[in-house]
Amino acid sequence: MKMWSGRFRQPLDPAFEQWQRSFEFDCRLIECELEASAAHARALTKAGVLSAEELESVLRGLDQIGEKAAESPEFLNDSEAEDVHHFVEKQLVGLIGDAGYKLHSGRSRNEQIATDLRLYVRAGCDEIGEALSTLIAILLDRAEQAGQAPMPAYTHMQRAEPVLVAHWLLAYAEMLLRDRDRLSDCRKRANCCPLGSAAVAGSTLPLDRELMASELGFDSPTANSIDATSDRDFVLEFVNALSMLALHLSRWAEEMLMFSSQA
Numbered sequence: 001m002k003m004w005s006g007r008f009r010q011p012l013d014p015a016f017e018q019w020q021r022s023f024e025f026d027c028r029l030i031e032c033e034l035e036a037s038a039a040h041a042r043a044l045t046k047a048g049v050l051s052a053e054e055l056e057s058v059l060r061g062l063d064q065i066g067e068k069a070a071e072s073p074e075f076l077n078d079s080e081a082e083d084v085h086h087f088v089e090k091q092l093v094g095l096i097g098d099a100g101y102k103l104h105s106g107r108s109r110n111e112q113i114a115t116d117l118r119l120y121v122r123a124g125c126d127e128i129g130e131a132l133s134t135l136i137a138i139l140l141d142r143a144e145q146a147g148q149a150p151m152p153a154y155t156h157m158q159r160a161e162p163v164l165v166a167h168w169l170l171a172y173a174e175m176l177l178r179d180r181d182r183l184s185d186c187r188k189r190a191n192c193c194p195l196g197s198a199a200v201a202g203s204t205l206p207l208d209r210e211l212m213a214s215e216l217g218f219d220s221p222t223a224n225s226i227d228a229t230s231d232r233d234f235v236l237e238f239v240n241a242l243s244m245l246a247l248h249l250s251r252w253a254e255e256m257l258m259f260s261s262q263a
Contacts, residue, residue, distance in 0.1 A: 023084060029084050034065060039195065039212045039215040043196075046211065058099060058103055062092065105205065110197070117234075118218075121187075122187055125183040125186055125190070129180050139169050146169065151163060172248070183241050186241055189234050190237075194221075
């Protein structure tokens with residue numbers, strides 16, 4: 001059953017239904033979706049919508065979905081699932097029955113995708129930031145090892161002036177430090193929790209937004225539900241930071257090719 005099926009009396013045109021599916025793309029968000037769903041389930045329990053037994057069943061079902069997804073990529077080959085939200089609900093209902101439908105109480109896919117994307121971007125900032133820290137440390141170590149070793153610096157693709165190898169290595173350390181700072185700055189703006197915003201005007205249920213934000217490691221709930229469900233600034237910031245990083249790595253690769261030539 002579709003999550004929106006109550007609004008339509010007839011099924012969608014099959015060609016259109018396939019066209020509007022996003023699961024083959026957003027299936028990579030499944031860990032984030034499961035994590036956010038668990039936080040929402042706990043808030044529903046606190047609000048009296050789910051019983052303690054239902055919460056236990058929901059959390060167990062979410063864990064099982066996560067385990068299956070991690071163990072077998074084929075598990076995600078679902079031609080019926082519209083998106084990652086529909087997939088999780090479908091699998092959860094199959095595991096625990098009608099209690100799985102209650103998980104969608106008081107929430108909307110608008111806030112779900114906004115939350116999933118923030119979790120995904122935040123994890124990306126952390127993972128890439130750690131990798132950059134490691135690479136920067138290696139550059140610093142190699143610069144120290146290089147000592148007073150000279151090399152030619154290039155301008156306009158021609159050898160220009162002598163510089164230290166350490167000086168050249170530290171130039172890339174500076175670039176990567178800026179890249180790491182951009183990711184850290186992006187993370188700050190991404191690290192707010194949209195849960196509780198519902199479709200656009202906030203949930204009709206008395207959900208504890210502070211609880212959900214805390215459980216997911218966010219600094220705070222988002223301040224405005226209209227902005228929270230539509231904001232994708234942080235995604236653009238993340239992509240821009242990665243573009244700058246890619247340019248620096250491309251420059252490094254180009255220089256290594258130049259150093260390997262006979263010119």
